[in-house]
Amino acid sequence: DAMVIQNPRYQVTQFGKPVTLSCSQTLNHNVMYWYQQKSSQAPKLLFHYYDKDFNNEADTPDNFQSRRPNTSFCFLDIRSPGLGDAAMYLCATSRAGSYEQYFGPGTRLTVT
Amino acid sequence: AQTVTQSQPEMSVQEAETVTLSCTYDTSENNYYLFWYKQPPSRQMILVIRQEAYKQQNATENRFSVNFQKAAKSFSLKISDSQLGDTAMYFCAFTFIFGNEKLTFGTGTRLTIIP
Numbered sequence: 560d561a562m563v564i565q566n567p568r569y570q571v572t573q574f575g576k577p578v579t580l581s582c583s584q585t586l587n588h589n590v591m592y593w594y595q596q597k598s599s600q601a602p603k604l605l606f607h608y609y610d611k612d613f614n615n616e617a618d619t620p621d622n623f624q625s626r627r628p629n630t631s632f633c634f635l636d637i638r639s640p641g642l643g644d645a646a647m648y649l650c651a652t653s654r655a656g657s658y659e660q661y662f663g664p665g666t667r668l669t670v671t
Numbered sequence: 672a673q674t675v676t677q678s679q680p681e682m683s684v685q686e687a688e689t690v691t692l693s694c695t696y697d698t699s700e701n702n703y704y705l706f707w708y709k710q711p712p713s714r715q716m717i718l719v720i721r722q723e724a725y726k727q728q729n730a731t732e733n734r735f736s737v738n739f740q741k742a743a744k745s746f747s748l749k750i751s752d753s754q755l756g757d758t759a760m761y762f763c764a765f766t767f768i769f770g771n772e773k774l775t776f777g778t779g780t781r782l783t784i785i786p
Contacts, residue, residue, distance in 0.1 A: 563715075590772065601762060601776035602716075614771070649716065658704050658766055660774060662716040 582650030694763030
């Protein structure tokens with residue numbers, strides 16, 4: 560089945576130690592999104608790629624970076640995680656013009 | 672900027688009953704989509720139903736239907752014959768048509784179906 564895959568599902572990192580979360584998709588969608596979702600809150604968009612074009616939200620901290628080496632993969636890099644970055648990170652994809660996003664299962668990040 | 676408000680943080684109903692989740696939104700635009708997403712415990716978020724603002728007819732998907740009141744900017748979700756598998760966080764969301772397709776989510780309603 561076509562899907563959005565996120566690895567790892569659970570990630571523990573130390574304060575200040577860089578961490579990378581990955582997302583892959585078999586849907587061949589050209590738009591990919593990264594959301595941060597803290598406990599019992601709405602997902603908050605960090606950035607998205609429209610094909611290779613990167614779009615950063617104005618309030619996304621500089622600590623968060625992203626890479627999209629090809630259509631199928633997208634990475635979220637947190638350069639120096641703080642305790643406040645502990646959250647669920649959701650990847651989503653869509654086909655431009657469809658207005659429907661497909662979500663991965665998320666990566667739960669713990670910062671110790 | 673548009674906002675989405677869900678005024679019911681938590682709800683619970685007995686299995687097989689009908690439940691309605693509320694959502695209001697604020698926008699000055701005329702062309703947009705509204706969505707209800709379901710996020711079960713420890714599982715991925717999935718789209719339940721969507722409504723195009725230019726359509727007057729309310730969307731329906733099996734046991735799920737919406738009551739879309741464009742003038743009132745209201746978009747409620749009705750779940751009929753509720754099942755245990757409906758237990759989840761439900762998010763109302765909004766996006767502009769012909770925009771950047773970014774979703775604006777409400778704060779969610781945690782729905783529990785009681786056996």
